[in-house]
Amino acid sequence: MEREKLVKELLFHIRLGEDSSIEFKAVEYDGQRVRSPNGDKMAHEIAAFANGQGGRILLGVEDKSRDVIGIEDDKVSLTEEWVVNISQQKITPPVRVDTRLLQLPDKAGDQKTVICVEIPRSIAVHQSVGRYYQRVGSTKQEMKPEVLARLFQQRSQSRLIRFDETLVPGTSTEDIDPSLKQRFLRPGTPEQIQFHKLHLTAKDEYDEGLSVSGTLLLTPNPTQWLQNAYIQCVLYAGTERDAQDQLDAQDYTGPVDQQINGAFEFVRRNMRVEAVKSIGRRDIPQYDLGAVFEAVVNAVAHRDYSMTGRRIRLHMFSDRLELYSPGALSNNLTIDGLMDNTVTRNEALVNLLSRYYNAREEAGRQALIERRGEGVPKIVNRSRELSGREPEYRLIDDNELLLTIYAASKER
Template sequence: MPATTLDDLDRSLLQRFLRADTPEADQLRKLHLSASEHGQLGLSISGVLLLTPNPTQWLGNAYVQCVCYSGTERDAHDQLDAADCTGPLDQQINDALAFVRRNMRLAATKTIGRQDLPQYDLGAVFEAIVNAVAHRDYSMTGRRIRLHMFVDRLELYSPGALPNSLSLDGLMENTVTRNETIVNLLSRYYNAREEAGRQALIERRCEGVPKIIKASEALSGKRPEYRLVDDDELLLIIYAASKDVQDE
């Protein structure tokens, strides 16, 4: 990343990667967190995204825009909540999930004991946000991840077309990684939130998309949809559950 130096990294963010038996500079290089250009040593794009407190200083759209609307359409007059989730990638993921948690509605049944009925399966939402952050195209300018909540659905837009030969039909069975370094580091050095039901932030077993589909459909009765928008943006729609569906 031009105009960066190793002084730009936050040492508290670096600690998880360091081993006592290997020089720090060698570890940064081997993990592809640093890079050199024309003899100048600085941070790689992955280094900026994972090791700096404000990646938008260099990558202006490297954040998650979250908006919650009261209705079914985008209308600035109907906004209930909005937040830009910035910071290193793991913080963006956690903050975006927290946004969904605080804005989704809970219904309740009046059977024996109270049973809360969430609009979304938070494990599925977590998978969706992780996938968007890990696999988006960071080379695209003017595009950010957008997470928009409506009364009946959640929409998640991730910049970039599907990588290589991956198709929408193949999402359930295959994983093609655009950002190999980011995916590798998130899977090795970062723990997942409790909602994920696993230890690593990413598990590379092609289980993320099936979990999103199956868990969301089981809760709402409607299958989530993946769409390509203008061939350069991936949209995931997760439909909200309702008490009526749960009572069927």
């Protein structure tokens, strides 16, 4: 039924022509390479839709005549890969696109394969090949400085509004899992008022729905809208990142509190516990679980959710644990200042996790997050005491924070 509805909508647009929500593109080839449309211009079209209200690009339809040309079966896969690569490689930050393969009739009534590229309205502002475009009517236009500044402000890249409080396009309160919302509700006040006060919902000049924080906490799968809001966990047998040495792997994609617990259990399940029997029995775990819990909580709570294409990565090796969190340190915080200072990037998210969620027993406290600035010192001190080596924080390309915790061993 959904496919039939989409086909009907596309045929309607083909009959009437392009508008602010749809663009037609015929595709031409040189062997196994797309010759037309030009890749840079295609990037501008995608970014323009993402910077506006979203839209569709229909590949296989001539824009002026509105004839359904179609795409040959042996070219469908490479065309789909071509447009996805453009969305990821020629646009900053990358744009998430969804592709649908459909059959539409040409003028003779013969069914032709077309690709419908769905581009949602983005929560970021996108630059394509060094320029900023927006969709105006049936054309794309390069944004004037004042228009661009206003768009940055609206989408919170200027941080006038915290990013985790902004609206996630395409969400609504209907996406809330009833089992996830009960902890936030208090009798006597309507749900919508409570959610709004807690910044779980948001609205802009066009729509209203869930905020970034609301999407992360109230939906069973936040990656449906925030594609990289998950934790990737991998266990390697040796000391190098080698797919041949991979012993265990799991992606944790649920609400962020469940992601934290999932990643923690991944470490608990896979770390070694050695025994020393010289004087009684003494177990030596590779990692202090309280420090591990603190590290995972920090990564989830303080990562930059505005960055696309990056997820939290927790990789275990025979001699160390590496935890990658997207985003540079916020508000001019430095690596050297991590032990003495605390700066919150996602104020709404941190506030909710500290008020409404309980920590595991290993954390040694009741609230999932404590706000006294003791997290990093706990990670460093407990890990150093166990392994004899200082954990290391390091910035990777100013876009990712890497924490390395070294494994303890009875050989120490």
